[in-house]
Each structure stands twice: as C-alpha cells, then as structure tokens.
Amino acid sequence: MAVKNKIKEALGNIIAEKILYDEPMSRHTSLNVGGNADALVFVENEDQLIEVIRRLREKKIQFFPAGNLTNVIVRDGGYRGAILLMTRMKEISCENTPQDGYLISAQAGAALAKVVSRSAAEELTGLEFCAGIPGSVGGAVWMNAGAYGKEMKDVIKTVFLLDTAGGKKTMSREEISFSYRKTEFPADTIILGAQFKLKKDERARIKRKISEIMQSRQEKHPLELPNAGSIFKNLPAQAAGKLIEDMGMKEMTVRDAQISSKHANFIVNRGNATASDVLALIALIQSKAKKEKGVNLETEVVIVGED
Numbered sequence: 001m002a003v004k005n006k007i008k009e010a011l012g013n014i015i016a017e018k019i020l021y022d023e024p025m026s027r028h029t030s031l032n033v034g035g036n037a038d039a040l041v042f043v044e045n046e047d048q049l050i051e052v053i054r055r056l057r058e059k060k061i062q063f064f065p066a067g068n069l070t071n072v073i074v075r076d077g078g079y080r081g082a083i084l085l086m087t088r089m090k091e092i093s094c095e096n097t098p099q100d101g102y103l104i105s106a107q108a109g110a111a112l113a114k115v116v117s118r119s120a121a122e123e124l125t126g127l128e129f130c131a132g133i134p135g136s137v138g139g140a141v142w143m144n145a146g147a148y149g150k151e152m153k154d155v156i157k158t159v160f161l162l163d164t165a166g167g168k169k170t171m172s173r174e175e176i177s178f179s180y181r182k183t184e185f186p187a188d189t190i191i192l193g194a195q196f197k198l199k200k201d202e203r204a205r206i207k208r209k210i211s212e213i214m215q216s217r218q219e220k221h222p223l224e225l226p227n228a229g230s231i232f233k234n235l236p237a238q239a240a241g242k243l244i245e246d247m248g249m250k251e252m253t254v255r256d257a258q259i260s261s262k263h264a265n266f267i268v269n270r271g272n273a274t275a276s277d278v279l280a281l282i283a284l285i286q287s288k289a290k291k292e293k294g295v296n297l298e299t300e301v302v303i304v305g306e307d
C-alpha cells in the first residue's frame with residue numbers, strides 16, 4: 001500500500017482536516033525548495049501529537065518533526081512519510097518562582113520572535129540573541145541555535161520531551177549535552193517545549209539590544225530572498241562564510257541557487273531553484289574547500305527526503 005494511504009488509514013479519523021497530502025515542501029521551507037511530502041500534518045496539541053506518533057509508529061511509517069522549516073532542505077524526490085509541523089503548539093507563559101527566579105516556558109511550535117518579544121514585555125533579559133532567528137522553540141533547542149556569542153544552552157533550564165516509547169519526560173540543562181548547533185537527544189525524541197531562565201532588566205535596554213541585533217542582521221544577511229540561514233557550520237578557526245569568500249565563490253550559481261553576495265555562507269533562491277540546485281552548489285563548495293584549503297565543511301542545514 002502507498003505510504004500516503006497508510007497515513008490516511010492511520011490518522012484520517014483523528015485529524016483529517018489538518019493533513020495535506022502530496023504537499024510540495026517548497027511551499028513551506030524558508031528556501032522555497034523541496035519535493036512533495038506524503039503528508040504534512042499540522043499538530044494542534046500534545047495529546048494529539050502523542051496519538052499521532054503512536055499510530056505512525058504502530059504502522060511503521062517514518063515521520064519528521066518540524067518547526068518553521070528554516071533550517072531544513074527537503075530533497076526534490078520528497079519525503080516518504082509524515083512531516084509533523086508543530087507550529088500550532090505555540091503557548092508561552094511567564095512566572096517568577098522563589099527557587100529559580102524568572103522563567104519563560106514555551107511550547108515547541110512557538111516562534112522564537114514571539115518568545116523574544118514576550119521576554120522584553122516582561123522586562124526579562126537573556127533571549128535577545130534570538131532576535132531575528134526565524135525558527136521555533138523546538139527547532140532552536142534541537143539545533144542549539146546561537147548568535148552573537150550566545151546559544152540556547154545558555155538560557156535553557158528544562159526541556160520537555162516525548163521519548164521513543166511515547167512517554168513524557170523532563171530533562172534539566174545539566175542532563176543535556178550541547179555542542180555547536182547540536183543538542184544530543186536520543187534518536188526519535190520529540191521536543192514538546194522548553195523553559196528558559198532569565199533575569200530582570202530595564203525594558204528600554206532589552207529593546208535596544210534587540211533592535212541592534214535586528215539592524216545588524218538586516219545589514220549582513222540577504223533577507224530579501226528565500227534562504228535557510230547559514231548553510232555550513234563554522235570551522236574552529238574560521239567562519240565558513242569567510243572561507244567561501246576567500247575561495248572567490250561569492251555570487252556563484254547553480255541555476256537559480258546562488259551564493260549570496262552579501263554573506264557567502266548563505267545560499268539564496270533567486271526564483272526557481274530546486275533542492276538539487278542548492279545541493280549541487282553545496283557539493284561544489286565542499287569539494288573546493290577540501291581541494292584548496294584541506295578542510296571538510298559540514299552542513300548546518302538538515303537535509304532530508306529522497307533524491
């Protein structure tokens with residue numbers, strides 16, 4: 001039976017109206033590339049997510065949890081299985097606890113931008129570095145997203161998870177191993193939400209930091225065209241963008257995929273780029289970096305799906 005039909009059979013009666021079948025992922029990824037997912041499932045709440053995953057596992061259907069898809073390339077052959085979009089799970093709350101001080105909790109699908117503006121409204125500092133990162137809380141925690149010298153690990157207090165057996169689990173910052181753009185969770189773990197520990201500060205100062213960061217992003221990043229942020233991880237001793245620029249590759253194209261003239265670690269979609277165009281450009285950069293500089297550039301973007 002085709003995977004799509006197996007998904008219909010497994011999920012159709014619980015969330016029929018919130019599933020798009022054979023959905024082009026180019027409509028949903030920030031790079032505007034990607035083939036069809038068998039199913040794109042808009043998950044509404046935790047209980048539904050738990051049930052959806054239980055049924056998918058029961059039928060041995062593969063799935064991929066996603067937030068805003070700002071760090072994902074889906075290959076042109078599409079995704080065989082279900083992409084679970086968490087962006088409707090977006091509650092944010094704030095509390096002042098006697099033991100831990102000020103905490104902001106957010107569900108996995110909450111936009112980082114909303115969490116940043118809520119923390120500014122509550123006069124809490126710590127999350128300003130996330131200003132302008134277009135992802136969700138789940139994506140940012142999974143990737144240990146970072147900018148301007150800070151990472152998620154610096155502000156996380158607790159992560160709420162769904163483990164591989166389908167049970168809810170809480171992990172404290174100390175129990176989690178973070179590395180550069182990676183948080184080590186067991187395979188198939190789903191992030192349900194996270195709690196951030198913040199400090200009181202003046203609202204004006206917080207807002208100033210946020211607008212400085214937003215302005216710096218406007219100046220440095222090619223935000224006018226679809227992109228997925230930094231394509232490669234930086235090397236220990238050198239920024240990947242600087243390396244690519246030094247190799248003279250700025251503005252190089254594979255059809256409509258182009259290395260940005262503004263920031264060489266960004267690939268932009270000039271209109272009709274496909275995932276294959278972007279991946280061909282990535283391969284060109286990697287092979288030149290290896291040949292000329294002797295280094296392996298590792299992708300920061302997550303690549304999924306079929307060729």
Ligand SMILES: Cc1cc2nc3c(=O)[nH]c(=O)nc-3n(C[C@H](O)[C@H](O)[C@H](O)COP(=O)(O)OP(=O)(O)OC[C@H]3O[C@@H](n4cnc5c(N)ncnc54)[C@H](O)[C@@H]3O)c2cc1C
Pocket residue numbers: 030064065066067068069070071072086108132133134135136137138139140141142143144145146147189190191192221223227228229230302
């Ligand atoms: C213009 C631009 C600027 C950017 N700037 C930065 C930056 O400064 N710093 C930075 O680190 N990144 C940056 N990014 C990349 C990206 O926005 C971040 O990595 C972001 O945190 C990804 O969030 P997302 O919700 O889009 O995740 P997605 O792209 O949807 O997913 C990314 C990964 O996280 C996993 N994931 C997502 N949600 C969950 C969940 N609930 N449970 C388990 N796994 C999950 C996915 O399976 C995937 O492996 C930028 C991107 C763009 C387009």
